[in-house]
Amino acid sequence: ALSGSEKGEPIGMLLSPAISLPLPAADLSRQHSGSLFTSFLTAPLQSLVLLLGLNGFDIEKDLYSKAEKLLQSSSNEWGSLLAASDNLDPVWSQILCDPFLRRLLLRFVFCRAVLFLYAQSSNKIEFVPECMPPLPEVVSPVSSTCHALVAQLADIFGATDRFILPVTTHLP
Numbered sequence: 748a749l750s751g752s753e754k755g756e757p758i759g760m761l762l763s764p765a766i767s768l769p770l771p772a773a774d775l776s777r778q779h780s781g782s783l784f785t786s787f788l789t790a791p792l793q794s795l796v797l798l799l800g801l802n803g804f805d806i807e808k809d810l811y812s813k814a815e816k817l818l819q820s821s822s823n824e825w826g827s828l829l830a831a832s833d834n835l836d837p838v839w840s841q842i843l844c845d846p847f848l849r850r851l852l853l854r855f856v857f858c859r860a861v862l863f864l865y866a867q868s869s870n871k872i873e874f875v876p877e878c879m880p881p882l883p884e885v886v887s888p889v890s891s892t893c894h895a896l897v898a899q900l901a902d903i904f905g906a907t908d909r910f911i912l913p914v915t916t917h918l919p
Contacts, residue, residue, distance in 0.1 A: 759838035759880065761788075761855045764862065765873040768798065784876055787858035788851055792818055795861060799906045806904070814903045821896040822853040828885045828892065836880040856886045856893070863888030864897045869911040 763784040786794040792814055796806065829835055829852075830843055842848040859876050868874030875888065884890060894912060901907045 757838045759842060760878060762877045764876050768868055768874055784858060788854050791854045791857050795900060798865065799904055799909060801904060810903055814900055817899055824892065825853050825856055825886050829883065832883040832885055834883050838880060839882060860888045860893035860897055864910045864912060866909050866911050
């Protein structure tokens with residue numbers, strides 16, 4: 748029941764999903780602590796690998812580097828799209844000016860897209876994080892920019908069958 752002006756400042760919230768997905772036990776030597784949502788906000792690509800049930804030893808270094816570069820370039824694109832958006836809430840405009848908060852927000856966009864498109868949680872809103880106020884449609888999980896990134900990363904990791912991607916999603 749927050750109105751956003753309790754202390755004279757507007758508020759922006761990144762809300763974790765109501766239910767967290769169970770993670771596959773790919774690497775039994777490492778215990779995972781914390782939620783998948785928190786993991787995505789701190790280490791997004793590692794979280795995707797964890798969600799896919801892959802072991803760090805299963806991924807070639809070159810493939811992982813390619814995925815990192817792709818995620819970084821997509822995050823930069825999303826940041827530019829948000830900054831240029833006509834309907835960006837002022838709360839998010841302020842956040843985009845701070846490098847740390849900007850990175851956190853863009854990781855949220857990535858997390859939301861992955862969980863929205865992941866087959867086990869597809870079309871189940873209880874598994875998808877939310878934010879308030881809402882972000883523009885250009886970075887929503889149904890946007891073509893989000894679909895393209897998730898499709899490309901899934902392709903890199905050989906996991907396209909684990910995502911529900913629209914037929915119109917094209918891999919460059």
